[in-house]
Amino acid sequence: MVSVECELLSNEEDAPGHYVMALAAPEIAAEAQPGQFVHLRTPRTFDPLLRRPFSIMLADKVHGHLRLLAQVVGRGTEILVNTPVGAKLEVLGPLGTGFPLPTGDGDVLMVAGGVGVAPLISLADALRGFEHPAYIRGLFGAADEDMLVCWIEFAGRCDEFYVTTEDGSAGERGLITEALAQQLDRGQAAVAYTCGPVAMMAAVAQMCGDADVPCYCSLEQRMGCGIGACLGCVIAAADGGYLRVCKDGPVFATDRLDWEAILSDQQ
Amino acid sequence: MVSVECELLSNEEDAPGHYVMALAAPEIAAEAQPGQFVHLRTPRTFDPLLRRPFSIMLADKVHGHLRLLAQVVGRGTEILVNTPVGAKLEVLGPLGTGFPLPTGDGDVLMVAGGVGVAPLISLADALRGFEHPAYIRGLFGAADEDMLVCWIEFAGRCDEFYVTTEDGSAGERGLITEALAQQLDRGQAAVAYTCGPVAMMAAVAQMCGDADVPCYCSLEQRMGCGIGACLGCVIAAADGGYLRVCKDGPVFATDRLDWEAILSDQQ
Amino acid sequence: MTSSSPDLSLQIGSLQMKNPVMTASGTFGYGVEYAELFDMSKLGAVVIKAATMKPRVGNPPPRIAETPAGMLNAIGLQNPGADAVISEKLPQLAEYDVPVIVNLSGESVDEYVQLAEKFSACGQVDALELNISCPNVEHGMDFGTRPELTAELVGKVRAASDLPLITKLSPNVTDITEIAVAAVDAGSDALSVINTLLGISIDVERRRPLLGNVTGGLSGPAIKPVALRCVWQVYEQVDVPIIGVGGIMNTRDALEFIMAGASAVAVGTATFVNPTASVEIVAGLQQYFAEHDLPDLGALVGAAHP
Amino acid sequence: MTSSSPDLSLQIGSLQMKNPVMTASGTFGYGVEYAELFDMSKLGAVVIKAATMKPRVGNPPPRIAETPAGMLNAIGLQNPGADAVISEKLPQLAEYDVPVIVNLSGESVDEYVQLAEKFSACGQVDALELNISCPNVEHGMDFGTRPELTAELVGKVRAASDLPLITKLSPNVTDITEIAVAAVDAGSDALSVINTLLGISIDVERRRPLLGNVTGGLSGPAIKPVALRCVWQVYEQVDVPIIGVGGIMNTRDALEFIMAGASAVAVGTATFVNPTASVEIVAGLQQYFAEHDLPDLGALVGAAHP
């Protein structure tokens, strides 16, 4: 983990309101594990004050670059995506505990919702790099075609690739959980990984649990420090306590979490 | 007075840390009187929070442009001068009470210190436009050659022009007050106008008072509203009360002010 | 989305406001300063700068310091005195179709009573706001930090005037609800929550306080969370309308205050940053209520409480 | 400019600090989290997260809300309990050459006394900081808002421990100097000024408070003017060292606090924004003192007072 100033190398709109940003960050790229994230400072002034967390979508260890996928949802991300190429950003990372790699045989399922595709791309990229690459079945759900951000990057790293959109503008019309049900029915999955809206991940967790497929999800929470010191980013654990998203996560085995509490804290 | 969004048309460093910025602001340019100012919002976020006041250096009524001269002294001006050309700035103006124009015969003295040259340029420009232009003797003092910001603009509007620098790198070596003493000795001045560091203006006020030459100065003070509502920007008056720099000024007849109090409030 | 026109009007005693957006005392002068920029009659009410019995020259400069997302002010109640306010300032405001509220600042109970009588008699104001929370003059906060003094003051002013009475509370207290309850029990028709927080800024170059008065009142976005907390707490203890004040910069902030329990909002420092903030908030609220099918103000006041 | 090396050391009872820069409790975990990023032994002291007698799970999320130039937190004193802090957390810190201060939070006088005894006996801490000002747990602020309770608490803890005793004051009071004097008279060796301001943030979309706990503690640059004012006021009333806390982001802010009367500073929220803020401030102070020919810390403490 290092705290460094990184040059913004490129910044391109991939889908409406979604930007792919490349940073020169050799120390972070070298260390990064799939599913880890960086904590970024947007402006130098004190409003907005806090850093913003973003998953590492790709860590190019050869060139020392990081790729992030940023969706504009508020003031911080608005400022971030308007940062001119060439400017420097303060970056802390790599942070958190990423995805455990698959150990046994069998296929790997990846279930992405919207911008949640980012950490799954980093995971798929790592799995591709193995001597005996796992067979990846990628599932990507979005509201419509426009929201299938970075789908080419994702699809290119999967052996099979399925898309659903709510309005049917691309792939099957429907929810990604319907596609997941079919995949689970095939009975070949050894492990599932998911990232997307909480309600989607809760459903994925439930379905994988029912099918006895170990499942890992990448969660989000408002953060203070990003490195485990402030206890600000917690999420309800199955055992009644709380886990830190920034340090114990952002990736958790779905059965370690109290999904009911997580969903109700969101309301 | 209007509150408008104005495009930044150009932004050039004139001297180290001093920028000449042109804004498209037809309504403000049309109304502007020499010595008035604008109140500018730098960023859209709340830190820094308040607007920043700047004298109108030139109001080009034909093209609807304003020219400002901004010296970087803190965070707000730092952000301002880094605004990219083409961006929009929120501008409130024209504000305040500017210079009363000379009424009688006789020469006009203008005494500028550093960035204080800005409102005097607007005044000289207005006087040049008269049918019977006043004879302007311009005096410009600075620490060194580099700090003679916009001297060409100033000199070009004066009939006679004198420069002093403290290190002798341009013009006479010495203080501008020495040059002023010589000018006052000539006995032809009908009125004097000054803008620059407070200590300089206090000295100019004193010398003109002794020589019985009416003198007007342009002052600075920290501002809240900029339009006379908050009473935040006051300065000590000769009669014991306070005057608002933003509304009653920024230009004042020097004999209306309590210079002793003004100088001691600064310490 | 609907085209219905929600009812944003509001009543405080006999004061009828067409919408809940007011200006905060001291940040809007005597109203006329802003008349060139927008139509004041679009506002729910205008609150003018504090008036005192005698003219006051105010504090020595500098009176303003910028702080992160905030500002300190130490104006020191500069004003020409009640008589001059009545004869010179209020007539100018009479031209506009907007209720006028005068903010009163006395040095003793008697003086507050005299001020209330004077302004009630002048026939030019629609409500009184008791400033018992000014941090910038000696004893300015005394009446706002001790419930028994608050009660005495409000009670006597109540007896002296028929105008709607608003008491403006200080956040610089251990328990703001104590003061709120005291004011309401003594007859206050509404509460303004909050005045500024007491703060200091140090000029590092000169190694002394930046403000001429040493301390000043902190306002602006920085204090919004504190103001919201005060509104929230007071809402749970009293039944009169609360005017939320403190760091309201835009419609979203105004909505936060309404949901926390404010029936009206006053816009202060925002006007310095964006001179038309107050009327923009009027329009923004109208739009929000229409889009969310909220029939009237009451439908949202306190909505965030369990 | 000089090349002399100014003496920035400082003594609080038996606690010897090589410089006046500490971490603020709750913002630096148990120290080890930041060990990868910088050398902790460069700091004057490390203050760890509040310890309670029993383990606490803390408040439900969300626990953090960003506000203009500030943040609200409502952690709710999550910690593994005193015994686990002593057996698991403190040994890790022992590796570093830096004094360790533990922040104590009890539910009764007795519990504070027991905590003080436990940590004094463990031999692994260099001073105690009494957190009598936590806004995020029920009764957390009681001891910090009533001078007679403050006095009783500090007195009993004083009797129970030989370690240097620091009392951490709340700004959410009418008169902070009352509490400060009570703490010092009862034997506190130093005061931390201030803990967070009580605030609320409303989630407009969901129409309810953003924080799971409804209220939270406001920290960061937004509160700096209030913290400076508190330090200023306390400095005029007591003679023990004051640790300035509240919105210190950089060397300039630290200088403001020292000039206002602080002998040391604690860096909190700044560490989230810039993880190396605290050590940068150590270096910045050293440079400032050298450049301004200030022989030692004392030469600047309170310099802004008349």
Ligand SMILES: Cc1cc2nc3c(=O)[nH]c(=O)nc-3n(C[C@H](O)[C@H](O)[C@H](O)COP(=O)(O)OP(=O)(O)OC[C@H]3O[C@@H](n4cnc5c(N)ncnc54)[C@H](O)[C@@H]3O)c2cc1C
């Ligand atoms: C581990 C992790 C990885 C993430 N990866 C990505 C990613 O790859 N791409 C992407 O677009 N977004 C990602 N997010 C979400 C992203 O951090 C938020 O969208 C962003 O912080 C919002 O900032 P804002 O200022 O635009 O929004 P605002 O709502 O104005 O932010 C206000 C505050 O809330 C916090 N906040 C708001 N939404 C979230 C959220 N969903 N998660 C955490 N904090 C939040 C902000 O950090 C800030 O402190 C990730 C979040 C986490 C925790």
Ligand SMILES: Cc1cc2nc3c(=O)[nH]c(=O)nc-3n(C[C@H](O)[C@H](O)[C@H](O)COP(=O)(O)OP(=O)(O)OC[C@H]3O[C@@H](n4cnc5c(N)ncnc54)[C@H](O)[C@@H]3O)c2cc1C
């Ligand atoms: C009527 C008037 C006309 C001016 N004209 C010019 C001009 O033409 N060119 C130019 O370069 N500068 C001019 N100034 C000064 C300019 O406004 C300040 O330098 C600027 O506000 C500093 O902002 P900052 O954020 O960089 O500094 P900071 O010190 O960080 O500002 C902190 C706060 O103090 C205020 N402040 C600081 N210095 C001054 C000052 N000297 N006057 C007023 N407020 C101040 C800021 O507005 C801000 O609110 C003028 C000031 C006034 C009052």
Ligand SMILES: Cc1cc2nc3c(=O)[nH]c(=O)nc-3n(C[C@H](O)[C@H](O)[C@H](O)COP(=O)(O)O)c2cc1C
């Ligand atoms: C420059 C200035 C002057 C003020 N004068 C008064 C006053 O005379 N009487 C009063 O009750 N409040 C006064 N206030 C407080 C405001 O009315 C308001 O309560 C406070 O600023 C918080 O709101 P804001 O953050 O929206 O500004 C003043 C505030 C400012 C900034």
Ligand SMILES: Cc1cc2nc3c(=O)[nH]c(=O)nc-3n(C[C@H](O)[C@H](O)[C@H](O)COP(=O)(O)O)c2cc1C
């Ligand atoms: C996330 C967080 C947790 C905190 N926990 C504690 C705590 O356990 N004990 C305590 O005395 N203060 C606690 N504080 C208060 C800080 O120590 C400090 O007093 C306050 O944040 C103001 O300083 P700052 O503005 O520099 O952060 C906490 C603050 C934050 C932001």
Ligand code: FES
């Ligand atoms: S953000 Fe501080 S512990 Fe996770």
Ligand code: FES
């Ligand atoms: S800045 Fe408000 S009166 Fe001058």
